[in-house]
Amino acid sequence: MKIQSLITNKPVHTISAHESVKYLVDLLSSFHVGALVVSSNGRTIDGIVSERDVVRSMPGKFDSLGDLCVREIMTKKVHTCTPDLTVSEAMTMMTNLRIRHVPVVDSKGDLLSIVSVGDVVKHHLNEISLENQALKDYVSSAQ
Numbered sequence: 837m838k839i840q841s842l843i844t845n846k847p848v849h850t851i852s853a854h855e856s857v858k859y860l861v862d863l864l865s866s867f868h869v870g871a872l873v874v875s876s877n878g879r880t881i882d883g884i885v886s887e888r889d890v891v892r893s894m895p896g897k898f899d900s901l902g903d904l905c906v907r908e909i910m911t912k913k914v915h916t917c918t919p920d921l922t923v924s925e926a927m928t929m930m931t932n933l934r935i936r937h938v939p940v941v942d943s944k945g946d947l948l949s950i951v952s953v954g955d956v957v958k959h960h961l962n963e964i965s966l967e968n969q970a971l972k973d974y975v976s977s978a979q
Contacts (some may be wrong), residue, residue, distance in 0.1 A: 839926055840919035842959060843940050843949035850875040850947070853882055853907035857893070860885060860906050870952060871937040874910045879946045881939055883910035888936070916941045919948065927956045 851860055851872045863872060864887060871886035885906050893909040916939045917926055926938060930953050940949045 837923050837959065837963075838919060839917060839921045839923060839940055839951055842923065842951055842955050843919065846949050846955075848873055848939070848947060848950045850878050851885065851906055852876060853905065853910065855906050857890060857904045857906065857909060861890060864890075871950070873914075873939050873947060873950060874906055875947060881914050881916065881941070881945075881947055883907070883912045884914045884937060884939065885910040886937060914939060916945075917951070918943070923956055923959050926951060927953075927960065930956065 849863065849867050849869060849872050851863060851874055853874050853876070860872065864870065870888075871884055873881055874883035874885055875881055883906075889909045889911060893904060915929065915933055915935060917929065919940055919942075921929075930936065930938060936953045938951050939947055940951060942948055
């Protein structure tokens, strides 16, 4: 199955690099997501910022964390995929790169959506469940 099937009707939330980390945390909480794509226009990708980036920026800066800007803590090297990547390939990419969120882009590199490791694992578990049921049905029909 392709990533396209996971992103149908799935919005992607973005934030500007000049926004505060406090605003970032508010958005992550209100959208119930673990990462936002950093973009100045909603199409191009300037970076990605996650809960993990917030936590990693805390040592020595906890009292001034709200004063930091997103650009100071975001990840600038963003790994992306296209909608035609298979879910299995996405899972392998996320595992090998130790990342939890992958923006999905079109052939021009414009932002379409984002997939999380949770999306990929949920799909994988559904596939295993269907396969398991098919095997049970096969075994029970042979008796």
